[in-house]
Amino acid sequence: MITSASVKKLAKSFGADAVGIGNIERWNGAPTQMDPRQIMPEAKSVIGMVFRVMRGSLRGIEEGTFFSNYSAMGYGGLTYLYIPMVVMNLCKAIEDGGYEALPMGHQSDWRAIDNEGYLGLQHSRPVAPGRAAPDVMIHLRIAAYLCGLGEIGYSKMFLSPQFGPRNRVGIIITEAKLKPDPIYNGPKLCNRCMACVRECPGNAIHARKTVKVKLAGHEVEWGELDCKVCDIAFSGGLATNKHVPKNERYRGPDSDHIKRAPWTPFYQKPRNLYNSGQAVCGGRGCLRACMISLEKRHVLKNRFKEKFRRRKPWSVDWSTSPDYPADAVMGKNRSDPVTGEKRGNASKSRKSENKEAD
Ligand code: SF4
Ligand code: SF4
Numbered sequence: 001m002i003t004s005a006s007v008k009k010l011a012k013s014f015g016a017d018a019v020g021i022g023n024i025e026r027w028n029g030a031p032t033q034m035d036p037r038q039i040m041p042e043a044k045s046v047i048g049m050v051f052r053v054m055r056g057s058l059r060g061i062e063e064g065t066f067f068s069n070y071s072a073m074g075y076g077g078l079t080y081l082y083i084p085m086v087v088m089n090l091c092k093a094i095e096d097g098g099y100e101a102l103p104m105g106h107q108s109d110w111r112a113i114d115n116e117g118y119l120g121l122q123h124s125r126p127v128a129p130g131r132a133a134p135d136v137m138i139h140l141r142i143a144a145y146l147c148g149l150g151e152i153g154y155s156k157m158f159l160s161p162q163f164g165p166r167n168r169v170g171i172i173i174t175e176a177k178l179k180p181d182p183i184y185n186g187p188k189l190c191n192r193c194m195a196c197v198r199e200c201p202g203n204a205i206h207a208r209k210t211v212k213v214k215l216a217g218h219e220v221e222w223g224e225l226d227c228k229v230c231d232i233a234f235s236g237g238l239a240t241n242k243h244v245p246k247n248e249r250y251r252g253p254d255s256d257h258i259k260r261a262p263w264t265p266f267y268q269k270p271r272n273l274y275n276s277g278q279a280v281c282g283g284r285g286c287l288r289a290c291m292i293s294l295e296k297r298h299v300l301k302n303r304f305k306e307k308f309r310r311r312k313p314w315s316v317d318w319s320t321s322p323d324y325p326a327d328a329v330m331g332k333n334r335s336d337p338v339t340g341e342k343r344g345n346a347s348k349s350r351k352s353e354n355k356e357a358d
Pocket of ligand 2: 200205229282
């Protein structure tokens, strides 16, 4: 039999870190483009699941030496690989019990509205009056809130009592009527410390302007997030009013107003991992600064023996030449992209050694 308890037990056994359930009426008043009932009109419940991002996945960005792990394992890999497997397995069990269940491990890339809620008029059209334009976008952070899994912080990040901002969310929409959990009423997580605002490299979170919404009768407020600014800063770009010379453009030849930021070590934005992973800023403000602040206050359940920040935060000075390790083997005739100075010193034998090390 499918019950709240059996669903939660199964979800955890499949790999979810925390599970909560919201009855569908909690979405009353949701914009049509964001209402789960637009996808499944007979839906009775939404099952929300929290999946932790390993603190270790942020270590390489914190140290400035290994950036892809957060984008791959903590971002795209969780969203496109791990979460889908958990939600699909749980859906199988619910459908074996006789109730339709829709697995959602990631936001639809075909969605009709953008991150700021605006409808793209050239994208799709409703198939009948009263229906949303495809695809509907279920707001996963709000879904997690409505399933009782935690709070929405000033940063607009979903904060769980286990991991703070260090999580991603998967959901299942189902026709099974399950006992809902209360909206989170545990210890206050976001204390408006504003570390997210101060440390966001792109200044994407407004310090005073806020957005207020009513979710299942509760007032929820967060700082206004400039998604366009975040999108550039997040990938390691620095927007400028000045024209950027071609060889310094960070996001390709057309990005003539985006240069390399001090929070990226890459000459060009690296390619996305698992479709969406391009988190070069490593959530400096909304993720790492917030996590550090919450850990300092001892409000998170997932505790560590050592504090996260152990060294002074780094910053790249793009006007200077890089200092490579003395034992680094340069590719033949490589020139320094800043000074043009030739640096290549590779010999055949060192090249083949490196190949073996791969
Ligand atoms: S950094 Fe502080 S203000 Fe920002 S979301 Fe986290 S706890 Fe809230
Ligand atoms: S992802 Fe980076 S740029 Fe965007 S809000 Fe967070 S800290 Fe700021």
